[in-house]
Amino acid sequence: MSKAAIHKLGVIGAGVMGQALIRGLMHKQIITLHNVWAAAKTESSCEQIRMELGIPCHTNYSQELADTDVILLCVKPNGIRNVLEKLNKLSVPPSTLIISIVAGATIEQIEDGLDSKNPVIRAMTNTPCLVGQAMTAVCLGTHAKPQHLTIAQQIFEAVGVCMELDEVHFDAVTGLSGSGPAYMYLIMEALADGGVRVGLPREAALRIVAQTLLGAAMMVQQSGRHPASLRDDVTTPAGCTIGALLTMEDGKIRSVLARAVEEATRIAGELGKPKT
Ligand SMILES: NC(=O)c1ccc[n+]([C@@H]2O[C@H](COP(=O)([O-])OP(=O)(O)OC[C@H]3O[C@@H](n4cnc5c(N)ncnc54)[C@H](OP(=O)(O)O)[C@@H]3O)[C@@H](O)[C@H]2O)c1
Structure with missing residues (x-):
């Protein structure tokens, strides 16, 4: 992918995700x-960011x-309306690319909220952007062009993997x-408990589980x-593996995990809706 130049980036909402993205982008220069x-x-959050990241906040x-040619919106879902109103009041340049990572905020809501x-x-x-292993999906708004997609891909590929996907998903x-x-943390915790149950020191069990999960994920990817x-x-x-797998199936592990994703997806759909 060719490098698109970012002249100036503004990150509105420099909390956990905003700071992780700034760090990742700086790390990749x-x-x-x-x-x-x-x-x-x-002001207290701004002070902390100025001290820790050394950037204006x-x-x-x-x-x-x-x-500013690119703005990253990283506020909580209940804060986005305020921010869009402020951008209107301050007359954000119409060419500025606005990239939102706000859960539940649709392209339509963002475009309608802008003058x-x-x-x-x-x-x-997701949070593994802190360690350069995020999974990011992006979709384009009505006025976004391929060069804007290139900039978004450059940003999110700096902190992991980025894929373009229809907004419906x-x-x-x-x-x-x-x-x-x-979900992975919970699964890791449960597996480590299993290790402890059969006599492993907890620290060793967790280390073994984390590396096993990483190895299995890389086997699937590669x-x-x-x-x-x-x-x-x-x-x-x-053997022992089939014994363990059947025990997991007895506990309906597949449907429990799949239904958990279904439930989280349902709740995600509620996030963007106005509260009654
Ligand atoms: N955490 C995750 O796993 C995750 C994963 C995917 C997507 N997301 C999405 O990422 C977004 C941010 O999540 P987060 O966990 O990073 O939240 P967070 O740590 O609470 O950060 C939110 C930031 O927004 C700032 N803020 C609030 N209102 C503002 C305003 N009007 N103008 C400027 N800044 C404002 C807050 O400032 P103060 O510190 O001064 O209050 C804080 O720095 C959310 O929309 C979330 O849906 C999060």
């Missing part, structure tokens, strides 16, 4: 200390907007990968084979 600014709601970013016809891209990412992506790390086929490779007749 896609931005420098000199062409990024951040905004938070409270303000509660009022009116001075910064004129030459100008800015290019808008919606993204759903965004609640599903939220339920599968936005919340997904939490072999291109179906997980069922890879699982068969490990499942010796009359």
